[in-house]
Amino acid sequence: MDWITQVAERLRATGGRMTTQRRLILETLAQCTDHPTAEEIYQRARQRAPDLNLSTVYRTLRWLEDLGVVGTQRFEGERPQERFDPAVSAQPEHHHFRCRLCNTIIEFPAPLLEVLKQDFITHYGGTIESASLIFYGLCESCLQKVETYGPLSFNPNAITGPHERPSHSTGRAS
Amino acid sequence: MDWITQVAERLRATGGRMTTQRRLILETLAQCTDHPTAEEIYQRARQRAPDLNLSTVYRTLRWLEDLGVVGTQRFEGERPQERFDPAVSAQPEHHHFRCRLCNTIIEFPAPLLEVLKQDFITHYGGTIESASLIFYGLCESCLQKVETYGPLSFNPNAITGPHERPSHSTGRAS
DNA sequence: CCCATTATTGCAAATTATTTGCAATTAGTG
DNA sequence: CACTAATTGCAAATAATTTGCAATAATGGG
Structure with a gap:
């Protein structure tokens, strides 16, 4: 079972629904090798679905954060924004x-x-x-x-x- | 020579001026035993000078940050705000x-x-x-x-x- | 000690990241 | 296939922080 299916399963277990947008965001995250901001994730995902909304990205990221699927980092010297780390579930x-x-x-x-x-x-x-x-x-x-x-x-x-x-x-x- | 005078001296060395507001903010910081936000520093300092402005607090804190006099920290799970750490110059x-x-x-x-x-x-x-x-x-x-x-x-x-x-x-x- | 120069302040408005209310949509269930 | 509740998109709200600008004040020189 691949990563996305795994996440989807955990989602269902708590009454959540797997939507087109969430799948898209998960796929985008799976391809990241860096630590993108919400905005960056939004831009990347949007290339495949131009009507995706930034709020949805934020909501999905917060949900993944609660699930422990992504981590968040703030780096010094940067604008006060959060970066998301898709690698946490692989290497806690x-x-x-x-x-x-x-x-x-x-x-x-x-x-x-x-x-x-x-x-x-x-x-x-x-x-x-x-x-x-x-x-x-x-x-x-x-x-x-x-x-x-x-x-x-x-x-x-x-x-x-x-x-x-x-x-x-x-x-x-x- | 106390801490404030020391900071003032470094300030002068780069063409800066020691003002009432800056001294007040420095004194406020010197009394902190915690890691206050800019707003908290503002509130504490304001008790002695009600017309102090929040922008001035921010500008002073950024200046102290550049000087290495205060540190900044972001803690997980908090609103995306910065906390200032007056202890860095004492224990780097x-x-x-x-x-x-x-x-x-x-x-x-x-x-x-x-x-x-x-x-x-x-x-x-x-x-x-x-x-x-x-x-x-x-x-x-x-x-x-x-x-x-x-x-x-x-x-x-x-x-x-x-x-x-x-x-x-x-x-x-x- | 006063004056000129220019750093600094206060204020209000701008920015930026993020969240939220709500009506419309849609996934999952029976 | 219809129903129900979760989710979306949108626009507007928050919240932290920064910035432009005119007014003020600190310092160095006369």
Whole structure:
């Protein structure tokens, strides 16, 4: 039984219905190798069904999130939007590296994290149900480029001082 | 030299000016033991200067963020808003545990994370410049309560099925 | 110590991501 | 095939955050 049928089954079990739109969104997700935003998923799915609506995409994504079929991530330095991670059901515990220059995301397992969790509980008590670990840095290929050509001028995280932020200025012409 | 003077100095160094509002916001931040939202900082600061404006709070916070004086965090399951962390300059590398029931945040150091970073680089190359680690679970005191009284009914993360999300419904009366 | 320069503020309006009410549609059931 | 309730599309509502602009205020120089 393939992934979509599996999801459909879980859906039925709770009184849900498998619709054309939901199938389309599931198929779109199945083809993703990245971490798209709701808008991106909408655009990709829309190529096959132009009258698909963005609300439907959001509703479907929230539903999949509740089902644990997709995960959500927020990355620093981005517009305050959510990215969806179609890979959670395949590899429940994976984490993310994000390249500050090319924005590539690398998913990696971190079994050692269990030790960190245990450490935490030993000190503070309680229980840990889930964990989110994100590394930020340069991926190998961007690192090479920087080493070859020197620091790239469009570095989005460059600190420019208090009154001149890269994207959001204080409202004065510079 | 205290923290505020230090920040002020860095500000001057880049052509910035220390204003009443900025000092007020800095003082407010210095008293925080939690991770407030911009709105919360605004409300607290406003008690001493009622005509302070929310935009000013945002602008000041972004400026402090660029300076590395405050950090920002987004927690799962919250409205898509940012929380600000006044503790970053004091302890640059600390991480967060968030209790799913009482929302308490515990900050903890994780020296072992260095091993994880090294692990990653060994496998994938590149460099790691920063890391964000968040644990979600129950804090010791909520765990006790749950063990004593049974699962709490208001569990905000409870999975309720596809068509009935806790907060955002699909638009149908249930 | 006052003035000029220019960073900063307050305000209101704009943006952006996301959610929601509702009438029309449609999947699944008998 | 008809019925019922889940789902959709649409448009409008929220909510967090940013921005343009005129007015204000901090600093450096006379």
